[in-house]
Amino acid sequence: AQSVTQLDSQVPVFEEAPVELRCNYSSSVSVYLFWYVQYPNQGLQLLLKYLSGSTLVKGINGFEAEFNKSQTSFHLRKPSVHISDTAEYFCAVAGGYNKLIFGAGTRLAVHP
Amino acid sequence: DAGVTQSPTHLIKTRGQQVTLRCSPISGHKSVSWYQQVLGQGPQFIFQYYEKEERGRGNFPDRFSARQFPNYSSELNVNALLLGDSALYLCASSFPTGDAKETQYFGPGTRLLVL
Numbered sequence: 001a002q003s004v005t006q007l008d009s010q011v012p013v014f015e016e017a018p019v020e021l022r023c024n025y026s027s028s029v030s031v032y033l034f035w036y037v038q039y040p041n042q043g044l045q046l047l048l049k050y051l052s053g054s055t056l057v058k059g060i061n062g063f064e065a066e067f068n069k070s071q072t073s074f075h076l077r078k079p080s081v082h083i084s085d086t087a088e089y090f091c092a093v094a095g096g097y098n099k100l101i102f103g104a105g106t107r108l109a110v111h112p
Numbered sequence: 113d114a115g116v117t118q119s120p121t122h123l124i125k126t127r128g129q130q131v132t133l134r135c136s137p138i139s140g141h142k143s144v145s146w147y148q149q150v151l152g153q154g155p156q157f158i159f160q161y162y163e164k165e166e167r168g169r170g171n172f173p174d175r176f177s178a179r180q181f182p183n184y185s186s187e188l189n190v191n192a193l194l195l196g197d198s199a200l201y202l203c204a205s206s207f208p209t210g211d212a213k214e215t216q217y218f219g220p221g222t223r224l225l226v227l
Contacts, residue, residue, distance in 0.1 A: 004154075032213050043116070043202055043218030044155070051213055090154050094212035098168040099145065102154030 002027045002095045006103035014111050015083055021076040021106045023091035032094035033074040035065055038105075039087045047089075050074065061085070086110045114138070116219035118203050124225045125193050133188045133222045135203030141217070143167075143210030144186040146178060147202040149221070155202055161186055162210040190224075198226045 007022040025033060032051050036044040048059025055067040065076045074091060088105045095101040117136045125131050137144050143162045147155035157170040161180035175191045184205075190197055200223050204216040 036218075041220070043220045044204075044216075045218070046215050049213075049215065092154075095157070096168070096212065098160045098162075098210055098212055099157040099170065100147075100155075100212060100216060101157070104152075104154050 002029070002093045002101050004091050004093050004101055004103035006089075006091050006106050008106050009104065010107045010109065012109045012111060013081055016080050018079050019077065019081050019085075019108065021089050021091075021108065023074045023076065023103060025072055025074060025091070025093045027072075027093055029096075031067075031069075033065075033067060034092040034094075034100065035059065035063070035074075035076050036090045036092060036102075037061075037087050038090065044090065047076070081108070081110050083110050083112060116203055116205050116217050118201075118219040118222050120222060121220070122223045122225075124227065126227050127193055127195060129193050129226075130189065130191045131193060131224060133190075133201050133203075133224070134185065135188070135205075135219060136185045137203075137205030138207070138217055141205035141207045142184050143206045143214075144180055144184065145204045145206075145210075145216065146186070146188050147204065148172075149200040149202055150196075151199070158188070160210060167210060193226045195226050198224060200224075 003026045034049045035047040091103045092100040145160040146158040149155040159178045160168040200221040206214040
């Protein structure tokens with residue numbers, strides 16, 4: 001069975017500092033991984049996804065993630081955050097052919 | 113093009129009542145999925161419909177049901193509401209096949225409060 005663990009429930013960071021949001025997964029089948037962002041009172045928006053190929057995936061808004069099969073991780077990074085990056089971030093794995101299994105989320109709080 | 117739309121945006125019900133939530137996918141998307149997001153948790157898969165057929169169901173009781181119409185819009189029904197059904201209900205659509213590898217486009221959700 002597939003599962004996702006987001007290792008930090010909250011990550012505070014100062015503006016223009018780098019950030020890493022950690023995600024570990026468990027999957028017994030082909031691994032397809034996603035990061036979604038949820039701004040207050042909005043639905044989820046895809047940041048990036050890993051399906052195959054290069055283990056470094058670049059997404060929108062300057063985010064990137066690295067797929068590490070040996071460590072079963074898919075950590076999200078941004079070299080310099082902005083106030084507007086304050087949001088909830090969800091890591092997800094494809095659970096079978098038709099659904100996503102989400103982690104509990106990491107709240108990123110960017111302070112001036 | 114309009115994104116995924118959901119109605120209503122907010123809803124307050126009392127225990128034992130029934131509720132119907134509505135979703136319109138992005139034009140051309142034939143797959144619609146429903147997720148429940150309880151406060152402080154990640155979304156949990158409830159249903160997927162593709163071409164009006166139920167393709168998948170999560171670990172939810174039979175009080176939860178859904179359907180998809182010929183125009184690919186969808187309704188989620190919840191009967192005999194419990195306090196624990198209070199959550200944000202998210203609808204997502206994808207193209208072309210509904211495969212989990214596809215990008216899911218989420219609507220803003222319907223926030224349901226059960227008193």
